[in-house]
Amino acid sequence: MVVNGQSNKPEEADEKGIKPYYPEVAEFVERFAAELTEAGMQRMAARVFACLLAEDSGALGSVELAERLRVSPAAISGAVRYLSQMHLVTREREPGSRRERYRVHADTWYGAVADRDRVLGRWIATFERGVKAVGPDTSAGRRLAETAEFFGFMRGELSRMMERWYAHRDALRAADDGPASS
Amino acid sequence: MVVNGQSNKPEEADEKGIKPYYPEVAEFVERFAAELTEAGMQRMAARVFACLLAEDSGALGSVELAERLRVSPAAISGAVRYLSQMHLVTREREPGSRRERYRVHADTWYGAVADRDRVLGRWIATFERGVKAVGPDTSAGRRLAETAEFFGFMRGELSRMMERWYAHRDALRAADDGPASS
DNA sequence: CGCTTTCTTCATAATTTTGTGAAGTTAGAA
DNA sequence: TTCTAACTTCACAAAATTATGAAGAAAGCG
Numbered sequence: 001m002v003v004n005g006q007s008n009k010p011e012e013a014d015e016k017g018i019k020p021y022y023p024e025v026a027e028f029v030e031r032f033a034a035e036l037t038e039a040g041m042q043r044m045a046a047r048v049f050a051c052l053l054a055e056d057s058g059a060l061g062s063v064e065l066a067e068r069l070r071v072s073p074a075a076i077s078g079a080v081r082y083l084s085q086m087h088l089v090t091r092e093r094e095p096g097s098r099r100e101r102y103r104v105h106a107d108t109w110y111g112a113v114a115d116r117d118r119v120l121g122r123w124i125a126t127f128e129r130g131v132k133a134v135g136p137d138t139s140a141g142r143r144l145a146e147t148a149e150f151f152g153f154m155r156g157e158l159s160r161m162m163e164r165w166y167a168h169r170d171a172l173r174a175a176d177d178g179p180a181s182s
Numbered sequence: 183m184v185v186n187g188q189s190n191k192p193e194e195a196d197e198k199g200i201k202p203y204y205p206e207v208a209e210f211v212e213r214f215a216a217e218l219t220e221a222g223m224q225r226m227a228a229r230v231f232a233c234l235l236a237e238d239s240g241a242l243g244s245v246e247l248a249e250r251l252r253v254s255p256a257a258i259s260g261a262v263r264y265l266s267q268m269h270l271v272t273r274e275r276e277p278g279s280r281r282e283r284y285r286v287h288a289d290t291w292y293g294a295v296a297d298r299d300r301v302l303g304r305w306i307a308t309f310e311r312g313v314k315a316v317g318p319d320t321s322a323g324r325r326l327a328e329t330a331e332f333f334g335f336m337r338g339e340l341s342r343m344m345e346r347w348y349a350h351r352d353a354l355r356a357a358d359d360g361p362a363s364s
Numbered sequence: 365c366g367c368t369t370t371c372t373t374c375a376t377a378a379t380t381t382t383g384t385g386a387a388g389t390t391a392g393a394a
Numbered sequence: 395t396t397c398t399a400a401c402t403t404c405a406c407a408a409a410a411t412t413a414t415g416a417a418g419a420a421a422g423c424g
Contacts, residue, residue: 041222144236164339
């Protein structure tokens with residue numbers, strides 16, 4: 001039986017040409033997961049997410065995730081539920097297989113921003129109630145009203161920002177694909 | 183000795199004209215705190231922050247916060263440390279008094295955005311290491327590089343967004359102050 | 365039609381976070 | 395100088411989160 005699994009070697013496939021799960025990759029995964037955790041994401045969810053980001057295929061099943069993160073497969077389930085609620089990961093199932101795979105998309109961040117949009121909506125509603133509670137003509141009322149206004153502004157800006165990002169990204173890709181055209 | 187303090191009445195100042203800590207205000211505080219918690223903020227910190235937002239003066243000492251939140255003053259300390267690291271609250275001390283007060287600013291959000299800026303910086307660095315770890319010519323490497331690019335883009339956009347916000351806000355204020363000029 | 369694989373759910377255990385009271389520290393007041 | 399008011403730190407208790415193994419369910423395979 002494996003006692004503590006502290007192997008410092010790749011899990012499998014030493015010389016396949018495809019980079020397996022080397023220690024440096026694990027280091028990236030754990031570091032970014034820690035940063036996400038610090039920013040408020042659940043720890044396990046952060047680890048799963050980082051792990052998927054660093055995976056060539058961008059998708060893994062729960063068994064593979066459990067192996068890489070040295071954690072029981074059951075622990076993956078809750079993490080994935082959280083991530084899919086956040087629209088950071090989607091579930092997919094290859095036809096003809098029971099096995100589910102969890103995938104990060106190239107434009108994962110679109111989902112995250114869309115989610116932020118809904119969150120902002122709730123916050124704005126809460127602030128509007130708050131203004132009523134403290135009274136609109138008080139200092140606190142003005143502060144809360146302005147905060148609601150700020151979030152509303154942000155919400156509008158966010159979608160436009162995403163449009164600009166896509167334009168920016170496409171420009172980058174064009175530059176990468178055909179720099180020899182000059 | 184007070185046994186459980188479950189009073190449903192304002193803490194003080196019933197008819198002073200200034201609205202004290204009415205139940206509706208507490209409700210706003212708890213609701214918004216819950217939403218912030220859900221978004222990843224520590225619970226106690228969220229409650230303190232919401233409480234300050236709903237306070238007319240925008241500033242309170244730890245004893246007052248402890249009263250309003252029905253919590254021991256010691257619990258305030260950690261929450262405030264967290265909030266000031268986040269640049270959501272600043273400490274101030276009236277000259278000639280030992281008492282510290284914790285304040286939210288009118289433009290609290292500027293600090294939050296500035297903080298986000300630093301966080302994004304760390305993330306970008308982490309992603310650049312990640313690209314090295316998986317290899318720049320792999321799918322994962324391209325995904326990580328693009329993610330770093332995305333965060334860099336966001337970082338730039340954020341500061342411009344804040345400028346637009348201030349312009350927007352000033353326009354609103356002008357409209358509020360002098361709508362009779364037509 | 366039952367076996368195997370894979371995910372989920374559940375109860376429980378372990379860990380981490382959060383809250384508390386008490387003691388310590390510091391600044392101003394008498 | 396000594397006292398008081400206020401915050402902080404510390405050790406420990408309470409609560410919440412997270413991880414686990416086992417049992418259950420669902421889809422394909424033989």
